[in-house]
Amino acid sequence: AQSVTQLDSQVPVFEEAPVELRCNYSSSVSVYLFWYVQYPNQGLQLLLKYLSGSTLVKGINGFEAEFNKSQTSFHLRKPSVHISDTAEYFCAVGRGSTLGRLYFGRGTQLTVWP
Amino acid sequence: DTGVSQDPRHKITKRGQNVTFRCDPISEHNRLYWYRQTLGQGPEFLTYFQNEAQLEKSRLLSDRFSAERPKGSFSTLEIQRTEQGDSAMYLCASSTDRGYTFGSGTRLTVV
Numbered sequence: 001a002q003s004v005t006q007l008d009s010q011v012p013v014f015e016e017a018p019v020e021l022r023c024n025y026s027s028s029v030s031v032y033l034f035w036y037v038q039y040p041n042q043g044l045q046l047l048l049k050y051l052s053g054s055t056l057v058k059g060i061n062g063f064e065a066e067f068n069k070s071q072t073s074f075h076l077r078k079p080s081v082h083i084s085d086t087a088e089y090f091c092a093v094g095r096g097s098t099l100g101r102l103y104f105g106r107g108t109q110l111t112v113w114p
Numbered sequence: 115d116t117g118v119s120q121d122p123r124h125k126i127t128k129r130g131q132n133v134t135f136r137c138d139p140i141s142e143h144n145r146l147y148w149y150r151q152t153l154g155q156g157p158e159f160l161t162y163f164q165n166e167a168q169l170e171k172s173r174l175l176s177d178r179f180s181a182e183r184p185k186g187s188f189s190t191l192e193i194q195r196t197e198q199g200d201s202a203m204y205l206c207a208s209s210t211d212r213g214y215t216f217g218s219g220t221r222l223t224v225v
Contacts, residue, residue, distance in 0.1 A: 043218040104156030
């Protein structure tokens with residue numbers, strides 16, 4: 001079965017510091033990968049996605065992620081965070097050749113302190 | 115692109131009542147999904163439609179749950195005889211081969 005592991009349930013950082021949110025997945029087939037952000041009582045907003053091509057993916061709000069097939073990872077990074085980045089972040093994985101159901105990690109709560 | 119719309123945004127119901135949620139996908143997206151998200155967890159897959167055909171159902175979808183997508187457009191998710199454990203955020207998403215978009219969700223509270 002597909003599994004997605006977000007290694008940190010909570011990540012506190014100070015404003016303007018860099019941050020990395022980690023995501024590892026298990027799959028023996030081709031995958032596509034997503035990072036979503038969720039603010040309280042709202043739906044999921046897409047930050048970035050990897051479907052194919054370049055393994056370094058740039059998303060919205062200054063976020064980027066790198067697909068590492070050998071390490072089965074898709075870590076999310078931002079060089080300098082803002083207080084407004086405080087939210088829950090979810091990594092999601094789909095498998096196969098076409099977009100279908102996604103498997104989500106349990107989420108990482110990013111809290112940015114002034 | 116008007117996004118994925120879900121209605122209602124919030125629903126409070128008494129245990130044992132039936133509830134129905136609606137999802138309007140992005141018009142050119144032929145695939146539609148329902149997920150459930152409980153507090154502190156990531157979304158869990160419930161079911162998936164390609165056009166009007168329901169192609170996959172999770173074992174989480176008990177016989178009290180039913181989903182339809184008549185004419186391959188909007189979809190409804192009905193929960194019969196609600197239980198307190200059904201309290202959750204119900205998320206709808208739609209996709210093509212290049213994009214996957216979620217709605218804002220319907221938060222269900224069973225009291």
